[in-house]
Amino acid sequence: MSHVELSHITKTYPGVTALDDISFDVKDGEFFVLLGPTGAGKTTTLRVIAGLEKQDKGSVLFDGKAVDNFNPSDRDVALVFQQYSLYPTMSVYDNLAFPLRSPLRHTSAEEIRKKVEETAEILHISHLLKRKTAHLSGGEMQRVSIGRAIVRSPRVFLMDEPLSNLDAKLREALRIELQHLQKTQGSTTLFVTHDQIEALTMADRIAVLNQGRILQVGTPEDIYDRPATTFIAQLVGSPRINLYKARREDGTISINASEVHVPASHGNNLPADFLVGIRPENIKPDLKGEFSGRLVLTEPLGVETILHIQSGQSEFIGLVPGITTYRIGDAMKFNVAFEHVHYFGLNGDRLQS
Amino acid sequence: MSTIELRQVEKKFGDLHAVKPLDLTIQDGEFVVLLGPSGCGKTTTLRMISGLEAVSGGTIWLDGRNVTWLHPSARDIAFVFQFYALYPHLTAWRNIAFPLQAQGESPENVKKRVNEVAKLLRIEHLLNARPGQLSGGDQQRVALARALVRRPAAYLMDEPLGALDADFRETMRSEIKRLHVLQHATTVYVTHDQIEAMAMGDRIVVMSEAAIQQIGTPAQVYYDPANLFVARFIGSPGMNLIAGKYADGIVQMAGLDNRYPVPLEWQSALKKGLDGGSEVIIGFRPEAAQINDQGKLIGKVYASEMQGSSAVLHLTINENDIFHIRTDRLISYPIDTLVHFDIDPQMVRFFNPKTEAAIKPEVAQ
Numbered sequence: 001m002s003h004v005e006l007s008h009i010t011k012t013y014p015g016v017t018a019l020d021d022i023s024f025d026v027k028d029g030e031f032f033v034l035l036g037p038t039g040a041g042k043t044t045t046l047r048v049i050a051g052l053e054k055q056d057k058g059s060v061l062f063d064g065k066a067v068d069n070f071n072p073s074d075r076d077v078a079l080v081f082q083q084y085s086l087y088p089t090m091s092v093y094d095n096l097a098f099p100l101r102s103p104l105r106h107t108s109a110e111e112i113r114k115k116v117e118e119t120a121e122i123l124h125i126s127h128l129l130k131r132k133t134a135h136l137s138g139g140e141m142q143r144v145s146i147g148r149a150i151v152r153s154p155r156v157f158l159m160d161e162p163l164s165n166l167d168a169k170l171r172e173a174l175r176i177e178l179q180h181l182q183k184t185q186g187s188t189t190l191f192v193t194h195d196q197i198e199a200l201t202m203a204d205r206i207a208v209l210n211q212g213r214i215l216q217v218g219t220p221e222d223i224y225d226r227p228a229t230t231f232i233a234q235l236v237g238s239p240r241i242n243l244y245k246a247r248r249e250d251g252t253i254s255i256n257a258s259e260v261h262v263p264a265s266h267g268n269n270l271p272a273d274f275l276v277g278i279r280p281e282n283i284k285p286d287l288k289g290e291f292s293g294r295l296v297l298t299e300p301l302g303v304e305t306i307l308h309i310q311s312g313q314s315e316f317i318g319l320v321p322g323i324t325t326y327r328i329g330d331a332m333k334f335n336v337a338f339e340h341v342h343y344f345g346l347n348g349d350r351l352q353s
Numbered sequence: 354m355s356t357i358e359l360r361q362v363e364k365k366f367g368d369l370h371a372v373k374p375l376d377l378t379i380q381d382g383e384f385v386v387l388l389g390p391s392g393c394g395k396t397t398t399l400r401m402i403s404g405l406e407a408v409s410g411g412t413i414w415l416d417g418r419n420v421t422w423l424h425p426s427a428r429d430i431a432f433v434f435q436f437y438a439l440y441p442h443l444t445a446w447r448n449i450a451f452p453l454q455a456q457g458e459s460p461e462n463v464k465k466r467v468n469e470v471a472k473l474l475r476i477e478h479l480l481n482a483r484p485g486q487l488s489g490g491d492q493q494r495v496a497l498a499r500a501l502v503r504r505p506a507a508y509l510m511d512e513p514l515g516a517l518d519a520d521f522r523e524t525m526r527s528e529i530k531r532l533h534v535l536q537h538a539t540t541v542y543v544t545h546d547q548i549e550a551m552a553m554g555d556r557i558v559v560m561s562e563a564a565i566q567q568i569g570t571p572a573q574v575y576y577d578p579a580n581l582f583v584a585r586f587i588g589s590p591g592m593n594l595i596a597g598k599y600a601d602g603i604v605q606m607a608g609l610d611n612r613y614p615v616p617l618e619w620q621s622a623l624k625k626g627l628d629g630g631s632e633v634i635i636g637f638r639p640e641a642a643q644i645n646d647q648g649k650l651i652g653k654v655y656a657s658e659m660q661g662s663s664a665v666l667h668l669t670i671n672e673n674d675i676f677h678i679r680t681d682r683l684i685s686y687p688i689d690t691l692v693h694f695d696i697d698p699q700m701v702r703f704f705n706p707k708t709e710a711a712i713k714p715e716v717a718q
Contacts, residue, residue, distance in 0.1 A: 167390075168546070168547075168589065169585075169591070172589065172590055175658075176655065176656045176658070176667050176675075177656075179656045179658070180655050180656045180667075180688065183656070183688055184688065195519070197660065197661075200658075200659050200660060200661060201658035201659060201660060201665075202658075220659045221659065221682075224659075224661055236661070237661050237662075238519075238523070238661065239523060240520070240523070279661075279662065281661075281662040296531070296534075297527055297530060297531050297534065299526070299527060299530065299551075299552035299553070300551055300552065300571045300572065300575075301548055301551050301552060302551055302571070302575040302587065302588050302589075302638075303588065303589075303638070303639065303640050303679065306527075306552070308527065308531075319662070321640070322640075323571060323572045323575060323576075328534055
């Protein structure tokens with residue numbers, strides 16, 4: 001396995017800067033997720049690492065050694081795509097064996113059989129080995145695709161939204177398996193997704209990418225608890241973070257157009273005008289709550305319920321456990337867990353406070 | 354406004370049942386969601402209500418009037434397929450007014466109705482803008498206003514949010530519900546997304562294999578699923594469903610030594626519900642588990658997931674079964690750690706594996 005480093009990678013296409021001075025490193029055995037919206041540059045980054053795309057500037061290093069002049073086949077990376085790329089007329093066994101049968105590898109038939117069977121076991125597809133891949137379900141096909149990547153123990157796994165085409169239940173199941181597999185095999189993995197929940201649940205570390213730039217690199221906890229910008233704060237977390245304009249005046253912080261005011265001791269050193277971000281779980285209904293509003297909407301999801309509370313002209317989205325007995329139209333009292341509130345400048349950058 | 358009633362409505366294609374005979378009454382002002390995986394019959398049911406699809410049997414009643422063989426246009430029902438793209442060269446106002454004008458409404462009525470719906474959706478200040486000048490969310494709101502500007506007796510919606518990305522879907526989900534809360538128009542909404550169904554529906558009709566599996570409020574289908582299908586389908590992850598053998602007040606599960614003492618109030622129900630057999634399936638929601646060193650159940654950590662404000666721990670107990678447990682985010686366990694936990698006795702459920710039906714608790718004496 002391998003340590004991967006990207007150093008000042010820039011890639012331009014006519015009229016567009018796809019990647020703008022990208023630097024990060026993926027540690028040996030790490031599950032690293034590139035998270036960003038469509039067009040952020042995630043797939044381009046992956047293709048540069050794989051050698052399918054040549055960067056204009058900067059360098060890709062594997063274990064400290066530049067691989068910029070290596071062909072894709074010499075970089076020893078395995079790619080898994082959103083679209084399964086299997087040979088439909090071959091059996092699952094032959095699909096898995098294919099990467100090992102390359103004449104350059106000199107792998108004996110016995111060795112191949114052993115590896116294929118091991119891999120099939122790990123991915124729970126042993127019973128499918130004789131089946132033609134054309135006759136598999138989507139989830140089974142993606143398992144085989146992953147199997148074909150891991151069977152030859154590459155230095156690095158590059159995965160480009162491999163779960164996006166699967167239905168919700170299957171995605172959940174494979175998310176867990178993939179994470180377990182990665183942890184038990186200790187493989188260095190770079191996983192690309194636009195889905196914040198995939199990033200939070202699977203990653204050791206996340207790099208948030210937008211418009212070809214890295215905005216933040218950190219653990220899921222860093223990204224969720226200390227988002228560097230309002231863009232990241234809104235990208236991660238569901239329901240979305242509440243974001244308001246606020247003002248500091250005469251020792252009080254007031255959220256604009258609402259009835260929420262607090263002593264400024266919660267945010268010393270804040271400028272006069274700024275933005276306040278409150279995650280829904282930090283809006284806490286309480287009979288003796290400090291703030292008042294009216295419940296305009298509830299969305300029971302089962303494990304929790306989303307509350308939409310109108311206070312003044314502003315709406316506060318809250319999240320409470322279980323299916324609530326609050327009713328739409330009820331007067332509500334609530335508190336805000338100010339120790340978990342986020343402050344941003346008007347330009348969207350996090351304020352240290 | 355109107356009630357919709359389906360009596361023994363069915364749809365057959367040759368010998369194949371797309372929808373088996375079903376009964377369903379939708380009350381005036383109610384928001385009912387038809388939920389199920391693709392091919393379950395939900396869209397066919399909706400199309401039969403609209404008249405776009407003829408029934409093979411049964412009758413459909415609108416406000417007590419038999420409309421089974423009435424032309425779709427004579428039913429006064431608006432069918433919303435999806436929120437179509439807006440006309441880029443027209444202002445938001447003209448976009449919203451379009452369906453009414455096409456219908457030949459008087460200018461006063463058009464004006465009144467457009468202003469009403471714009472107010473409900475809080476887009477009054479955007480009415481003079483063209484779509485290109487609006488943010489994505491505002492464009493979707495204008496599209497929603499256009500879809501809902503007519504005032505039919507009922508709205509039928511077929512996966513209207515299906516094509517939107519996750520972020521807009523959440524926003525539009527709450528906008529549609531908000532509009533419903535204000536207007537109380539009878540609505541039948543089709544989706545395969547259980548989160549959408551839970552969040553929006555007054556009641557949910559869970560369908561699978563051309564038949565209704567359960568009709569209930571979000572709380573009913575979540576806490577008291579009628580069978581294994583509903584238990585699995587609702588929730589993310591779904592209900593934990595683990596097979597075991599019941600004897601003498603204990604459910605013994607395969608694999609790790611899991612012996613679950615069945616709460617007293619369930620014991621006679623179980624005896625009855627299992628028809629003398631011992632095979633049982635125990636069910637509980639991930640949040641019903643409480644980690645506790647003295648806990649009676651045990652699992653081995655397979656993976657753990659940080660999900661934002663909380664976490665989910667996945668514990669294996671044998672080759673096939675995994676417990677999913679919702680935990681505090683602060684706890685972290687390496688793979689293969691043994692974790693003990695208990696189940697909130699209020700939240701445990703049991704199913705008969707042969708019939709797949711939920712076992713009903715005995716009513717307290």
